[in-house]
Amino acid sequence: MIFVGGLPFSTNNSSWSSSSSSQGSDILVALLEHPVLVSASHSFKSVEETKVSVSSETPSPSKYVYVFQREYATVDPALVDYVGTDEATTCVGLVIRNRRNRMTSIAHMDNPEIVDIGLCQMLSLVVDHDLDAELDVYLIGGFDDASPNHASGTNISECYSDMDGCSLPLCRKLVDTLQRRQEKFHVQTLHVLGHNTKRDSQGNAYPIFHGFLVETCTGSLSPASFDGTSRCPDEIVRRIRVTSSYQDTSWNGKLLETYDTQTDRFVIAPCRWTVRKLHIVMSLQQLSDEEILRRCSTSPSAEGPDFVENLRRYGHIKNNP
Numbered sequence: 001m002i003f004v005g006g007l008p009f010s011t012n013n014s015s016w017s018s019s020s021s022s023q024g025s026d027i028l029v030a031l032l033e034h035p036v037l038v039s040a041s042h043s044f045k046s047v048e049e050t051k052v053s054v055s056s057e058t059p060s061p062s063k064y065v066y067v068f069q070r071e072y073a074t075v076d077p078a079l080v081d082y083v084g085t086d087e088a089t090t091c092v093g094l095v096i097r098n099r100r101n102r103m104t105s106i107a108h109m110d111n112p113e114i115v116d117i118g119l120c121q122m123l124s125l126v127v128d129h130d131l132d133a134e135l136d137v138y139l140i141g142g143f144d145d146a147s148p149n150h151a152s153g154t155n156i157s158e159c160y161s162d163m164d165g166c167s168l169p170l171c172r173k174l175v176d177t178l179q180r181r182q183e184k185f186h187v188q189t190l191h192v193l194g195h196n197t198k199r200d201s202q203g204n205a206y207p208i209f210h211g212f213l214v215e216t217c218t219g220s221l222s223p224a225s226f227d228g229t230s231r232c233p234d235e236i237v238r239r240i241r242v243t244s245s246y247q248d249t250s251w252n253g254k255l256l257e258t259y260d261t262q263t264d265r266f267v268i269a270p271c272r273w274t275v276r277k278l279h280i281v282m283s284l285q286q287l288s289d290e291e292i293l294r295r296c297s298t299s300p301s302a303e304g305p306d307f308v309e310n311l312r313r314y315g316h317i318k319n320n321p
Contacts, residue, residue, distance in 0.1 A: 002027070002179045003186045005036040009179070024176030028168075031175060031190055040188060041195040044140070049223040050213050052084065052230045065259055065266075066231050068238050070245060072107035072118065073259040074125045077216035080264070086211020086226050087307075088141035089299040090166035092174060092192060093212055095138040096185075097219050098126050104216050107255055112173035118255040119177060125261050131182050138189040138214075138221055139174060142167030143197040143207040145299050166298045167193055189221065206302045228306075233266055236313055241271045243281075248272040284311055 002009040011030040031037055054060060062081040065073050069091060075083050085093050085108045097104040105122040109115065127133050146165035171192050178185045196208050213224035228235070238258070245251040248271050257269040284292055289308045293300035296311055 001181065001184060002031075002175070003184060004031070004034055006186070009034075009187070023179075024172035027175045027179055028172050031187065032193065032195065037187065037190045038195075041191045044189055044191050044221070044223070045195075045208065047222050049209065049225060052082075052213060052224055052226045054229040054232070064230060066226060067106060067108050067258060068231070068235075068242060068256075069108045070110050070114065070242050070256050071238070071258045072105060072122055072255040074103060074105035074122065074261045075216055075259070076261060076264070077102045077104065080216055082213055082215055084211060084213035084224050084226065086224060087304060088210050089207055089297070089302045090142055090145050090170070092139055092141040092167070092170055094122070094174065095136075095140075095212075095214055095221065096122055096126055097136045097214075099134040099136060099186075101128075102216065102219070103128075104214060104219070106214060109170060109174065109255075112169050114253055114255055115170075115173045115177050117253045119181070121255050121257075123183065127183060133183065135183055135185050136219060137178065137185045137187045138191075138212075139171070139187070140189065140191045140209065140212050140221070140223075141196065141207070142171055142192040143299075143302070144194055144205045145302070204301060210304065234268055238268060239310060239313070240273070240281075241268065244271045244273050244277050247274060247277065 009027075009031070011026045052064070054064070063079070065075050065080050065083045067073050067083070067085045069087065071085075073083060083104060083106050085106060088108065091108055091110045094107045094109055095104065096106075103126045105126045107118055107122055109118065126135065144165070145167050178187075191209070197205050198208050199205050209223040211224050211226065212221050214221050241256060245256060251271060256271070258266060260267045284296070287295070292308050292311055293303060297303050297307065
């Protein structure tokens with residue numbers, strides 16, 4: 001169940017249909033318009049973005065855990081100082097933190113189909129069978145990636161009544177699932193969709209922020225971006241694993257396991273690699289940058305400058321099968 005400002009959340013809409021999609025839309029619109037969350041989004045937007053980099057010459061005394069797309073990690077603040085993710089365009093970063101023991105789980109959600117099981121994975125160590133646990137929740141990412149014709153409503157309700165795009169269905173599924181579950185979810189930040197959108201002079205939409213960093217001891221969040229030194233360990237292997245997981249039935253509906261909370265170790269769970277995937281990866285090397293963006297991204301115009309370069313690095317698998 002969702003709480004906002006310490007109170008149980010309700011849309012006060014007695015005409016909900018039985019459709020989960022319809023209920024999710026009602027909940028999402030009401031949350032996006034809630035004064036407490038609008039204020040929180042404005043506050044988050046005013047925070048300067050943290051640029052995370054790890055120097056090999058002067059190692060940081062702080063320990064970081066980074067998650068890639070479709071991954072999740074649950075960390076103990078006694079062992080890990082910061083946890084974060086970035087590179088999100090139509091994806092949404094989800095943070096769940098137990099107020100009592102400060103256990104913190106984050107996920108880089110990329111599809112509505114992984115929300116149900118993914119939440120169970122995240123909550124397994126955060127809640128620890130305590131349904132009365134007070135959980136702080138933060139959702140950051142996604143943007144107005146719908147066509148301009150669908151995004152031209154005069155208010156939030158009109159803008160989100162009939163959109164296409166990838167961000168909206170994911171946000172709708174997330175809030176609907178949180179509301180339906182028994183746990184107490186105190187939504188602190190909902191910086192998604194219109195709140196996370198900027199436009200250029202031609203009206204093209206882009207995300208304001210692509211990532212965030214959580215300080216596990218305090219629970220404070222800040223916008224963040226990571227470079228190649230901090231997206232670790234095993235960056236290439238984990239990127240390839242994300243791609244191959246879509247055709248590995250053992251990961252259907254699940255977030256990818258990356259970090260073992262109990263042993264404080266990165267354990268990159270295996271994923272099945274196929275000859276077909278190898279052929280696709282190698283064929284990408286023959287395409288132009290523009291074609292790679294068009295074929296591989298849900299939001300080609302909004303990707304970061306290293307998106308294509310990272311995909312070209314998948315050729316690593318040919319020499320290291």
